[in-house]
Amino acid sequence: MKDVANEAGVSRGTVSRVLNGQPYVSDEAREAIEAAIAKVGFVPNRAARSLVMQSSQAIGLIVHEPHSLFVEDPNIGSILLGANAALSEADYQLSFMIADTTRDIERLARYLSGGLIDGVIIVSARVGDPITRAVADLGLPAAFVGHPRDIGDAAYVAIDNRGAAREITNRLIGTGRSRIGMIASALDRDSGSDRLAGFVDALGSRFDPQLIEPVPLYSYSDGQAGMRALLERAPDIDGVFASSDAVAAGAMDVLQAAGKIVPDDIGIVGFDDSSWATRCDPPLSTVHQPAGELGRAAAESVLRQLRGEDPGTSGRVLDCPVVWRASA
Amino acid sequence: MKDVANEAGVSRGTVSRVLNGQPYVSDEAREAIEAAIAKVGFVPNRAARSLVMQSSQAIGLIVHEPHSLFVEDPNIGSILLGANAALSEADYQLSFMIADTTRDIERLARYLSGGLIDGVIIVSARVGDPITRAVADLGLPAAFVGHPRDIGDAAYVAIDNRGAAREITNRLIGTGRSRIGMIASALDRDSGSDRLAGFVDALGSRFDPQLIEPVPLYSYSDGQAGMRALLERAPDIDGVFASSDAVAAGAMDVLQAAGKIVPDDIGIVGFDDSSWATRCDPPLSTVHQPAGELGRAAAESVLRQLRGEDPGTSGRVLDCPVVWRASA
Structure with a gap:
């Protein structure tokens, strides 16, 4: 930061104000600092930006499933990949977390409260799920895949x-x-x-x-x-x-x-x-369960919430047609 | 922070210095602030602590695989679950990230540089992998699952x-x-x-x-x-x-x-x-590929590095016996 300040000919406090998105910095100073950042190759610490901007550019995807199922259920992988594609286009990092044991759930709730995640997609929540409660208490932007009865007017993407x-x-x-x-x-x-x-x-x-x-x-x-x-x-x-x-x-x-x-x-x-x-x-x-589309639509809902857009209706139901083969 | 300062009878700057781990704070002030924090119920923002303590209590697990394979390869799920179990016992959060497209890789490299992750487990790295390079440049504690030829003396867990x-x-x-x-x-x-x-x-x-x-x-x-x-x-x-x-x-x-x-x-x-x-x-x-054990051992290696322990040999090779059934 000192190098940037020297290069731009401003004080370190001014650099800090620009990085922090604070007002009362002249356009000239801002431009000089941005040019200096580009020249010096300064990369603002992401944790510092996260603290200041209230943004980590990361979205969590939480799957509440026991181990055995996670490995053999191909839907989870497809949901994950659909969400990853949508977030990647918006330059958000997907961070996938498993909630299996009670210990996992408690640690996850603490983690979510720490500001390292801007929003969450929640898959396989049960009614009365402690993760649902933690997310609601924190007021984190969230979208559910599936529609547990107790999520109030939280956003969800589901099938019928x-x-x-x-x-x-x-x-x-x-x-x-x-x-x-x-x-x-x-x-x-x-x-x-x-x-x-x-x-x-x-x-x-x-x-x-x-x-x-x-x-x-x-x-x-x-x-x-x-x-x-x-x-x-x-x-x-x-x-x-x-x-x-x-x-x-x-x-x-x-x-x-x-x-x-x-x-x-x-x-x-x-x-x-x-x-x-x-x-x-x-x-x-x-x-046919449109697993990839469910992940993508849930990610898009969280992104809309982060942009402060009107979510419209909170729920979205995707088509799931019957595919008839030879077993019946 | 204001409430903590009022309760402790010190300035907000002093509270900040204590949270930031800076010197020049009297023991009395430090104790008063810690008592005030306990009383006021102040939870330091995790991003702030991450910035200050150089720790997020989160470990990334990066899989560099194309979409299609991720969904159908049960090894990846097992590696993930093995790593999650080891990290969970140590109260670390596992954050799983997919690197699929070039865009994913670039964003991931930026994300890793941001201090939101204390260490990484890397699965399916190729020789010349840009993620390997990013991790080496950042000096992040890391362990590879598998043994790409170009990881120098970085830690790895592999099979023969x-x-x-x-x-x-x-x-x-x-x-x-x-x-x-x-x-x-x-x-x-x-x-x-x-x-x-x-x-x-x-x-x-x-x-x-x-x-x-x-x-x-x-x-x-x-x-x-x-x-x-x-x-x-x-x-x-x-x-x-x-x-x-x-x-x-x-x-x-x-x-x-x-x-x-x-x-x-x-x-x-x-x-x-x-x-x-x-x-x-x-x-x-x-x-038989011991996928869960590979994930667990890689996680344990990263945890040892974070504790500053001597890693011993950098590589570990697990057994993978032949299982003979009926197809040959």
Whole structure:
């Protein structure tokens, strides 16, 4: 800073005022300082600028998921990449953080309060999530991917999980199945409970609660466990809505090991349209989840908030069409 | 800060000097200020502390990978989770950043210079990587996952890619194959070029360069493309070393579509021991890559550097045993 001041022929205090964005600096002095900065090669310390400008040019993306799921869920990677692309265009740095253990969550809440992050994108929040509360308390610009019930009028980008689940269940019914069950993951989240609601909508009076198997995660191994339980309870089951493609893949492997032919003996449909779906044999009928677009739209919402623009409606719902393949 | 100054009965300048760690403050004033901070509930802004204490309590993990690969490579998720666990125990926040485009890399280099990150873990660096250069120029505490040739005596945690590739190729030779090829990904990285070197070591005088197909990425689709090219050039090929499990999965699907039976007509082996390996049918013989441990060990190295401890040797090589299944 001394070199810049010498070069510009002004005091260090004046340089500091310019860097701090304070008023009462003449245009001449400002220009001389900017020219001096360019000449001297002075890079203002980012932490100093962050302190002064209330900006770090970094946006956090927080995923609240247990370890195992994070590794196998391709949606998270796609959301991350979509958000990164939008932030990169606006010259913001994406900083991705995992909240897994209680310790993670507490540390993350402290970190968010420190001013090193200008805003956050929150993925997989549960109802009553401590991270949601921390972000609200701090008043950080935020956008949710998904729509937990308790985020008030915070911005979110979501899909219509209930409508899509209803639609794919109707397609499954349309193939002539009469004993249709569901492996229902993550009922503590809006996505999981909405998919179950859509399934119940579609079956109407034919809905049999005995054919619902709740499992904790959208994971391959929970798909295996859920399918084993359903087969034991209802050996005559002839259709399954698995609440994600990874769940469907686990279920399909259990069915095939049990000597069932998909789709002849039993039809199965998933949700996500991830690489799990095309790697299944037969390939999965599923719902296309626009994961990259969800990440991008959430990032754009945070950027609009940072620019002080009117967000319009707080929520945005993206399309998620059914993709019909050979598994049902 | 004003409240703290009032409570302590000192000037705001004195409070600032204490927060800034500057000398020339009496012990009495310092104690009064610390008591006042406790009483008033003043939380120093993290960016301010970062500026002053030269610490943000955050460690970056940078992955230099194109989009497509990031989503489908389970190693990256496992490395991330291993590093997160180690950092979480030490109360450090992990901040994960992707470097994909040139624009990403430039922004990231600026971000790293800003003091918002105390150290970095670097995954998938190439030789001549601009991120490696930026980190070296800044003198940031760093540890590499993998061992690019040009990182000097910087810390790294790696596996013996060459030795493991030699061992699994020898196992493949031991099954009686005589026309063994390789789909060789990422030859611009130490992992890719070392795996090719191990393959060449094992084949010795039987090595036929016609049976090498270089492809850019460790990806399913590059596995498909590589296998198609090999089949066209050498229809009599009876063994393939695919440089990752995702590559092997792509190759296996092409082989099966071409009517080849694995392992009867052609044996195939991979590298990683990821979920791709167990999802293949038949399941893949492969090399177990300790991805979580690589992330953890790299994080521990950065933490040791931050504590000013003697790092001992700069490099650490973890075991990666062959896991023999049914594909060869």
